[in-house]
Amino acid sequence: MSHGHEEEDVTHGPKILAVSTTHPRVRTIQVVRPEAEDTTFLAATAKGLGVTLKHFARNLFLPMKKLAVRNAPGAPVDETWRNEIETVQYPEEKVVYPERFRGLHRLMMRDDGNVRCVACMCCPTACPAHCITIIPAETDDKGIEKKPAVFEIDELRCVVCGLCVEACPCDAIRMDTGMHAKPVEDRADAIETRESMLGRGIRSIAKQGGVGPDWREAGAPKDPNDVNR
Amino acid sequence: MSTLYAILDWPGTKWLFIVLALVMPLASLLTWAERRQSAMMQDRLGPNRANIGPIKLKGILHFVADALKMIFKEDFVPANVHKGLYALAPILALAPVLIAFCIIPFGPTIYPHALAHPIDPLLLAADPGNDVFKDSIRLQMFQIDFGLIFYFAVLTLANYGGTIAGWASYNKWALLGGLRSSSQMMSYEVAMGLSLMGAFLVTGTLEPGAIAMFGASDSMSGSNPLNWLWLWQPVGLVLFFTAAIAETKRAPFDIPEGEPEIIGYFVEYSGMRWGIFFLAEFIEIVFISAVIATVFFGGWQVPFLDIDGFRFGGYIDPSHVSTSGYSLLLPHWAVASLQFAAFGLKVILLCWFQLLVRWTLPRFRADQLMHLGWKLLLPLALANIMVTALIKLIFMGN
Numbered sequence: 148m149s150h151g152h153e154e155e156d157v158t159h160g161p162k163i164l165a166v167s168t169t170h171p172r173v174r175t176i177q178v179v180r181p182e183a184e185d186t187t188f189l190a191a192t193a194k195g196l197g198v199t200l201k202h203f204a205r206n207l208f209l210p211m212k213k214l215a216v217r218n219a220p221g222a223p224v225d226e227t228w229r230n231e232i233e234t235v236q237y238p239e240e241k242v243v244y245p246e247r248f249r250g251l252h253r254l255m256m257r258d259d260g261n262v263r264c265v266a267c268m269c270c271p272t273a274c275p276a277h278c279i280t281i282i283p284a285e286t287d288d289k290g291i292e293k294k295p296a297v298f299e300i301d302e303l304r305c306v307v308c309g310l311c312v313e314a315c316p317c318d319a320i321r322m323d324t325g326m327h328a329k330p331v332e333d334r335a336d337a338i339e340t341r342e343s344m345l346g347r348g349i350r351s352i353a354k355q356g357g358v359g360p361d362w363r364e365a366g367a368p369k370d371p372n373d374v375n376r
Numbered sequence: 377m378s379t380l381y382a383i384l385d386w387p388g389t390k391w392l393f394i395v396l397a398l399v400m401p402l403a404s405l406l407t408w409a410e411r412r413q414s415a416m417m418q419d420r421l422g423p424n425r426a427n428i429g430p431i432k433l434k435g436i437l438h439f440v441a442d443a444l445k446m447i448f449k450e451d452f453v454p455a456n457v458h459k460g461l462y463a464l465a466p467i468l469a470l471a472p473v474l475i476a477f478c479i480i481p482f483g484p485t486i487y488p489h490a491l492a493h494p495i496d497p498l499l500l501a502a503d504p505g506n507d508v509f510k511d512s513i514r515l516q517m518f519q520i521d522f523g524l525i526f527y528f529a530v531l532t533l534a535n536y537g538g539t540i541a542g543w544a545s546y547n548k549w550a551l552l553g554g555l556r557s558s559s560q561m562m563s564y565e566v567a568m569g570l571s572l573m574g575a576f577l578v579t580g581t582l583e584p585g586a587i588a589m590f591g592a593s594d595s596m597s598g599s600n601p602l603n604w605l606w607l608w609q610p611v612g613l614v615l616f617f618t619a620a621i622a623e624t625k626r627a628p629f630d631i632p633e634g635e636p637e638i639i640g641y642f643v644e645y646s647g648m649r650w651g652i653f654f655l656a657e658f659i660e661i662v663f664i665s666a667v668i669a670t671v672f673f674g675g676w677q678v679p680f681l682d683i684d685g686f687r688f689g690g691y692i693d694p695s696h697v698s699t700s701g702y703s704l705l706l707p708h709w710a711v712a713s714l715q716f717a718a719f720g721l722k723v724i725l726l727c728w729f730q731l732l733v734r735w736t737l738p739r740f741r742a743d744q745l746m747h748l749g750w751k752l753l754l755p756l757a758l759a760n761i762m763v764t765a766l767i768k769l770i771f772m773g774n
Contacts (some may be wrong), residue, residue, distance in 0.1 A: 192737060199417045199736040206416040234421040 206230040249309045249322040252300055252339060253347035262345055264319035266293040273314035278304035298341040302328040318353040320344075381488055381511035387478065390517045394482055395474060398720065403658040404439040406727060411438070413728070414735040442651075449647035454546065457644065461544035466645070466652035469537025473659045476530045479523040480666045481585040483515030483676050483716040484683070487708060494684045494705040515676075515716070516585050523584045524576075527667065528569055531623070534656065535561040538625070538632065541653070542641035553641035556742070557625060557632035563749035564622040564629075570757035571615035574764040575671055578608050584667075588675025597682050604674040611760045613672045615753055620664040621733060622749070624657060628737035631745060665726035669719065673726075676719035681711060 161176035209230040235242055244250070255263045266283035284296035305328075312322050324347055331337045383389055408423065412435065415422025424435035431437070453462065487495065490508045500509060520526060535557060542554020576582055579590045590605065591598040606613050622629040633640035642653045669675060680686050685706040706714075740748065 195736045196732060199732060202419060203413065203417045203732070206419060231419045232416075232421055233419055236421070 202231065206232050244325050248325055249307050249312075250324045251302070251322070251326040251328060251347070252305075252311070252344050253321055253324050254298065254341065254344040255319050255321060255348045255351040256345065258350055258352070260350075262294060262298070262319070262341065263317060263348075263351055264295050264298060264315075265291055265317060266295045266298075267316065269314040269316060270311035270320060273310045275308060275310065276304045276306045278302075278306075279311060295341060298344065300339045300344070301337065302339055303334060303337045318351045321348075378511055381513065385511075385513045387517040390515065391478060394477055394480075394517075398482065398723075399474070399477060399659055399662055402662050402723070402727070403655055404443070405436065406658045406661060406731070407442060407654070408436055408438045409728075410731050410734075413731050417732070417735050446648045446651040451649070452646050454644050456546040458544040458546070461540050462644075463649075465537050465541035465544060466649050466656075467537075468540060469534055470652050470656040470659070472530045472532075472534040472537075473656055473663055476527050476663055477666070478517035479520065479527055479584050480663075480670060481514075481516035481519075481588055481675055482666070482719050484712055486513045486515065486712050487511075488513065491709040491712075492707055495708050495711075497683055500683070514585075519583060519585055521581070521583055524572060524582045524587075524667075524671075528565070531660075531663075532561065532565060534660070537653070537656070538641045541645065545641070545644035547644050549638040550641050550643045552638050553632050553634070553643065556634075556638075557641060560622060560625065560629065560632060560745065560749075563746060564619045564753070567749055567753035567757050568616060568619035568623060570754065570761060571612050571619060572671065573757070574609045574612040574760045575605050577761065577764045577768055578605065584670045584675070588670050588677065597680075597687065599674070599677045599679060599681050599687075601674065601679045604672065604677075606672045609672065609760075609764070611756065612764075613668070615757050615760065616672075617668060618748075619753060620668070621730065622745075624660045624664060624730075626657065626661075626730075627734045628740050629745060630739055631742055634739065661727055661730050662723060665723045665730065666719075668726055669722035673722050675722075676715040678714050678718040681706075681714060681718075683711065685711065 161178050163174050163176050165175040167173035207230075209228055211232060212229045257263050264281075266281050268281060268283075271277070271279040271281055278301040280297060280299040280301075281295045282297040283293045286292065286294045307322070309322055311320055326347075328337065412422040412424070422435070423438045425432070426435050426438040426441045427433075428437060453459065487509050488511050499506060503509075518526075538557040539554040542550045542552070542557070545551070575587065579587045581587060581590075587605070589598045591600075591603050597603070601607075625632050642650055645653060680688055682703075685704050687703040689702050
């Protein structure tokens with residue numbers, strides 16, 4: 148340890164008087180108390196009042212930031228003459244969630260508007276919370292064979308893990324609505340039915356049953372922006 | 377008619393007026409302002425949603441919602457409390473603060489028969505018994521020579537509320553809070569009294585109304601801001617302000633409450649009984665602001681507004697003999713309303729500053745508190761008295 152460094156630093160932190168030769172981390176120290184000007188806190192008080200006063204004045208007199216700016220931190224928007232309030236007033240303003248946010252379920256539709264689900268029971272099997280109830284029924288279309296007569300998800304039991312979406316072989320169930328489960332006054336109201344989930348659904352053009360083992364030869368999809376590719 | 381003026385001049389009427397029109401609304405609004413202001417200082421919005429139908433007023437109505445909530449809460453009395461003292465404590469905390477307001481001059485003397493015209497200061501000086509000036513209403517409940525001492529005496533009693541609440545609650549944390557509150561009060565009461573001693577020396581009076589009217593120099597009217605005591609007692613102002621915040625038991629001096637550690641002497645209180653402690657604290661803020669405004673910032677005086685109107689360059693000397701200067705005469709009612717509004721504005725600004733301090737500084741440790749009170753404020757207050765006395769002796773004769 149250099150002597151010069153020790154002499155410079157005597158006013159701050161403990162002063163090291165001796166260091167053990169066998170254990171260098173065992174030291175005899177003398178605590179240096181701060182001087183009078185530090186214990187009165189006057190300068191620090193004035194500085195602190197200045198900081199809070201600046202924030203208060205800015206937030207009181209300047210207009211709010213635009214919602215889009217508060218939603219996307221780091222967005223390169225000129226924020227001169229805006230205040231610093233970050234509060235999102237929830238029911239009126241909503242934060243945009245990330246693209247992969249898992250929200251309320253929805254059921255996808257075929258081109259003819261019927262439910263895409265074939266009641267294969269993969270999702271209730273995969274579901275760790277046992278919140279999916281499917282009662283299958285037969286369809287007239289022999290190529291599809293089954294459809295769900297009842298498709299219910301108890302949103303109170305759902306743990307929003309997304310395993311049902313992963314398990315689905317035919318893009319029938321998705322969680323990309325970006326919506327929360329609604330607050331309800333009755334537990335029965337928290338159960339999403341086939342119709343309510345179908346109401347949020349859109350038509351999926353994914354080929355039912357996949358394109359088969361020669362999908363590599365089929366080449367890239369025509370529209371790279373197609374969400375259903 | 378003169379019966380009406382006599383009723384208006386009765387201290388009870390004035391007390392009702394000041395408590396209902398100034399203190400209670402301001403204290404209630406402070407409960408909202410504190411949350412809103414602290415939010416703004418921390419880049420939040422704060423409570424802004426309470427409303428009656430479409431009337432929102434930026435959330436001011438939150439204090440109504442709070443009051444309703446506290447009134448309709450269960451009046452819970454824990455087992456083993458001392459029932460009588462438990463019920464008495466909130467009243468003991470609230471009553472002295474309201475009583476102390478009787479020394480505060482919250483406006484000028486009103487001459488009901490001269491409202492429509494500017495007052496002639498020469499006539500008032502020469503013939504105070506003139507018909508024009510009879511039935512005067514002084515906007516101060518008690519004009520007593522020992523005014524500020526009365527304030528110290530009465531406000532010290534408010535501390536019994538906290539101490540007794542701590543004792544009666546049968547709760548060790550509450551008792552600790554009550555003890556802390558007593559020890560803090562004792563430490564700061566001394567510095568508080570001594571810090572105002574300089575003001576007594578300068579003005580030669582203890583009557584708040586006279587201190588507000590004080591003119592340090594004969595060549596300026598009392599309404600000149602350079603005549604107010606903030607300029608003549610700056611050290612006294614800082615010391616008194618510090619000690620007064622300690623007296624209100626708010627951050628950075630809130631160790632009697634200390635919500636992360638002991639919660640304080642009102643830990644066993646709930647509902648409106650707790651609400652009374654809360655209200656007493658805010659009324660104390662208003663009162664401290666009123667005292668500081670009166671003693672150090674000219675009370676109800678508007679800068680350069682004399683009894684007959686605005687006057688620049690000239691002055692009215694203490695015997696009300698008017699001298700030259702550019703003046704703008706105003707009718708008496710306008711002067712009086714301006715001065716009453718000025719007092720309210722000063723009180724509001726000082727309340728705002730107290731909230732700013734409360735939400736900026738962290739809490740002192742108990743030893744730091746005692747260190748500040750006994751080793752810093754007290755010697756500084758004594759030094760302030762000595763220097764003031766010396767200056768007065770040297771420059772103003774005896």
